[in-house]
Amino acid sequence: MPDTHAAAPTTPDLVARLEYFATTRPDAIAVEYVDDRGHVIEEQTRTWSQLHRTASATGSDLLARHDPRDRVLILTAPGLGFLNAFLGCLYAGMIAVPAPLPTDEKGMSRLARIVTDAGVSEIITTTDLAPVVEGWLGESMSDNCPSVGVIETAVPDETLGSPSHAQPFHSPDAIAFLQYTSGSTSDPKGVMVTRRNLAHNLAVIDRASRLPDSSTVAGWLPHFHDMGLIGQILYPLFGGHRGVHMSPATFLKRPHLWLKMLSDFRAAGTVAPNFAFDMCVRRVTEEQIRDLDLSKIRTVLNGSEPIRAQTLRAFADRFAGAGLAVEALCPCYGLAESTLMVTSDDPEPFHVLEVDEDALAENRVVPAVADGLRSLVSCGRAEGLDVAIVDPRTEARMVDGRIGEIRVRGASVAAGYWNNAAATAETFERTVDGLGGYLCTGDLGAFVDGRLYVTGRAKDVIIVNGRNLYPQDIEHSSREAHPALAGGLAAAFGTGENDGRIVVVQEVADGGGDANWADVRSCIRERIRLDHGAAVAAIILTPRKTVSRTTSGKIRRAEMRTRFLDGAFDEIAIGSVLGRVNA
Missing domain, CATH: 3.40.50.12780 (ANL, N-terminal domain)
Known part of the structure; x- marks a missing residue:
């Protein structure tokens, strides 16, 4: 009973x-x-x-x-x-x-x-x-x-x-x-x-x-x-x-x-x-x-x-x-280092902010008034946690509408990394306005009207002519460029620190063997140029299951960059069912 x-x-x-x-x-x-x-x-x-x-x-x-x-x-x-x-x-x-x-x-x-x-x-x-x-x-x-x-x-x-x-x-x-x-x-x-x-x-x-x-x-x-x-x-x-x-x-x-x-x-x-x-x-x-x-x-x-x-x-x-x-x-934001959840959106239709992409590339969130916009989804507000947007150079809080590093403090923030004091200090023991105990998430974002908008990972940002481009946006443009790419994963990354060269590794759809691959690559270049005002240095078309992901499904962009620089994709692509599409 x-x-x-x-x-x-x-x-x-x-x-x-x-x-x-x-x-x-x-x-x-x-x-x-x-x-x-x-x-x-x-x-x-x-x-x-x-x-x-x-x-x-x-x-x-x-x-x-x-x-x-x-x-x-x-x-x-x-x-x-x-x-x-x-x-x-x-x-x-x-x-x-x-x-x-x-x-x-x-x-x-x-x-x-x-x-x-x-x-x-x-x-x-x-x-x-x-x-x-x-x-x-x-x-x-x-x-x-x-x-x-x-x-x-x-x-x-x-x-x-x-x-x-x-x-x-x-x-x-x-x-x-x-x-x-x-x-x-x-x-x-x-x-x-x-x-x-x-x-x-x-x-x-x-x-x-x-x-x-x-x-x-x-x-x-x-x-x-x-x-x-x-x-x-x-x-x-x-x-x-x-x-x-x-x-x-x-x-x-x-x-x-x-x-x-x-x-x-x-x-x-x-x-x-x-x-x-x-x-x-x-x-x-x-x-x-x-x-x-x-x-x-x-x-x-x-x-x-x-x-x-x-x-x-x-x-x-x-x-x-x-x-x-x-x-x-309900869109939300979180990470393992803060146990899981950091912010979540309100119990009402999700909030989307249409922002100017040129301003975004300059680390500003500005409402769009013409063409060249990007949609940012609100991840909501924090409850029971202190979430700060920080200038990583000065470790000072930034005002609303400015993109900076997301840092978190509170009871959900984990105790550190097991048996790794150096990584714990680097990630879990950061300061904001002189106050210690903040988790450095490695993510970038901004507050607008009290809501958090996450823009990307700091380590993944591609800098082109002084503009910050986010790889997930380039990957989305690539996937949408041609029907032969539908459902395929993509990885976008820069070839070196601030050198402005963009590489896209794009999987093709199963059964897409009848496509003209030169046309497909042209479509990718043009779509990225129109969407982001950037030129692509190299496009690698690959079979499915080539783009590497973590156990949680996130693109391993650093690994893909290393494989590209090591020349690993040439042999994979040429020997694939696609034929010599990248030759």
Whole structure:
């Protein structure tokens, strides 16, 4: 029987909230997973009471083998195995290290670096993957090889207790988990997210999501990425909502199943990056839309990568007939170093600012009055965090309308990078107007009327004749230049520091072999000239899956630049199905 008189937790700690919901709504469904057809997997469904008991048992088991604060790497496919392992680490005070299953040598090399950097004591996986993980360890980690444990997903007996939460390792400043960055240009760095960081940011997300009590949150994001782990998996547990989860692979194969899941489960909230909305606009058919009811959706968080006004408008128009309210679309900004969310837009139609592109190239945000405009999407306001736009040369705040470096201070900002004092000092210990403790995000943006507009990454800006051009805008122009490029990724970058030479690596669409590639390249040059007033020094046309991305889907522009300078693309392109398109 639920204990309706149970006291609400006095702190927003996730474990305390799980215990509270297990007491007050023990038999309500807390989490469930669906298969590749969108059907509920019964053995992957848990009530609040079952989830709490399983996490408690897992935590007790971990404490029997390890000391508190030991690092435990979690290597599983999407499902209850990961959730049980992660929550078990939280209950026991162990430091969880979520990681993606490697699919190639590059992924295995990255995983080995994470295991070594974190000093992992044990790798937890599922029964079916244990032999594979042990074989990989034998080949890759001859020294200091961690043990391999198998996570149990069966619900334990109700008489089992949980580890005591009064122990010192459950203090708010204890590290909850290490979120390893993508490591696009260097070894991956482990962001130290404390229990206080996690609790504060989950509360920030809760306020931004504005969901009714006991709602349903559904999504498909990977559990090892900060947006999937915190925004999709942990947030509904913190808010007392039902979580419904789908494999990322299922979404990529059948995007409409994400929307069907939202419809079937009458979900009120979901979260995804910008490309997912583009994919749904392109691939969900009219027949599939007729079977959807998206009228219950209150909040659709959009973040993790540059947000395009064109995408938001197309998604809102495409699914308006299925009941989707444009007010539900909520652009936001965040990063792993601030746990996840920093700002989010207001509960009203998203705000778009049409600005003068020439002024933008001069680091000014000025409303456009004629041709040559760019649409900037508001990422909203900060709540509970101090967000500053800073001149990186003087470290002074800049006035509204001026583009500078985005810096953040507050309880969501992580404790630094694991075992990396130099990188921690460079990123987490910056000042604004003489006050210390600010996180340097590496992103550029401006405030206008109190709303944050993110313009790009500082390290990716291409300087042409003293003008700042943003690679994501050039990439968008390239993709839109010719039908043979539809759906292909692009990477734009400069060839050297301030030399003004722009290179575009552009994937071509599958089945685009009949195109005249000289014409395609001419179209790209002309489109970029018209859109940005810039000439392109080189265009490399490549097959699909050439443009490299991080585990979160962001373009690895620095890596692509290195490959271009090393001459790696010539051989790839000439030997491809495209023929000698770049010869």
